[in-house]
Amino acid sequence: MEKIFSIFKSVFFIITEFIIITSIFKVTTNAAQPVKKNSDKNTTNSQTLSNKNEKPKVYMTKNISSEGLMSVYNALGRKPASTNKVAVKISTGEPGNTHYLAPSLIKDIVQSVNGTIVECNTAYGGGRAATAMHYQVAKDHGFTAIAPVVIMDEKKEIDLPVINGKHLKIDRVGAHFPEYDFHVVLSHFKGHAMGGFGGALKNMSIGYASRSGKLNIHTSGESYTSWSGGDHDSFLESMAEAAKAIVDAAGKDKFVYVNVMNHLSVDCDCDGSPAAPTMADIGILASLDPVALDKACVDLVYAAPDRKDLVERIESRNGILTVNRAAEIGLGNLEYELIEID
DSSP: OHHHHHHHHHHHHHHHHHHHHHHHTTOOOOOOOOOOOOSOOOOOSOOOOSSTTSOOEEEEESOOSHHHHHHHHHHTOOOOOTTOOEEEEOOOOOTTOOOSOOHHHHHHHHHHTTOEEEEOOOSSOGGGSSHHHHHHHHHHTTSTTTSOEEETTSSOEEEEEOTTOSSOSEEEEETTGGGOSEEEEEEEOEEETTTEEESHHHHHHHHHBOHHHHHHHHTTTSOSSOSOSSOHHHHHHHHHHHHHHHHHHHOGGGEEEEEEEOSOOSSOTTOSSOOOOOSOOOEEEEESOHHHHHHHHHHHHHHSTTOHHHHHHHHHTTTHHHHHHHHHTTSOOSOOEEEEOO
16 A cells, blocks of 8 residues: 555646646746845834834844744734733644744744644645544654644635735635634745745645635635646735635734744655755744735845755745735735844
């Protein structure tokens, strides 16, 4: 059975790559341009913007450790109430992948908010497509040892409205989603075979979506049961719309966002055999604005001397379109103030 499963998995990834490549031929590349750092490093205890013209703050440390992660999180000035039920949204990582965020790295932040690690099942098959297997992977990867883990679509799913969606009318998520009062969106920033890259926006959109909800996003609202439907750019824009639906449903002030820029492979943590990283680790970034956060990470990739492979992945998939669409629909801002706290 193990040999048959291995053959099936190989065939699946070949088919998936074929679909990706044929979709990409339709894409007009829209490369990201780096944004210069703002030299004004005045900070406040909270990023809540009293002036609409004030740029959102993105805090950065080059110290990729539990201490560094706590430092950028604390700089945000937004904490859950002691009575809040807190979701920490991560990727548990596909079996065979070792690039996902290590439990030892995230343990302190998860436990500091008394958080529950949350995930949803995958739509592409693999080791996390069914709830029992997914819980086993979470255990195997060490997450159940640091906090409770809940697969949000383990039993049911619910529909969230997408306000003024261009492609989506609803965002289908795990039924446990409304149970949480506060969300720490803790993302591993890296490349992605379809999205170009994955950061906070992907972790919110695809990450919170149930299995059928993921297909809804991938097909730009055309199917809940099939991968067939929609074009590549529509999928990228649909991710932005789904991410905004998550924030609209829970409330903008109920989220903080942290991106860890390590193990910068061109492939996602959903790939059981990812390419080895060809660029050095960069750091940990945090913001109250998911658009500014992802844009800052993309800009740092472009500024890196060893950027070639990841930039090629981002540009070949038109990945910056998700960020631009998210800004267009009011989820966040493309301009930001980068504050290095080291």
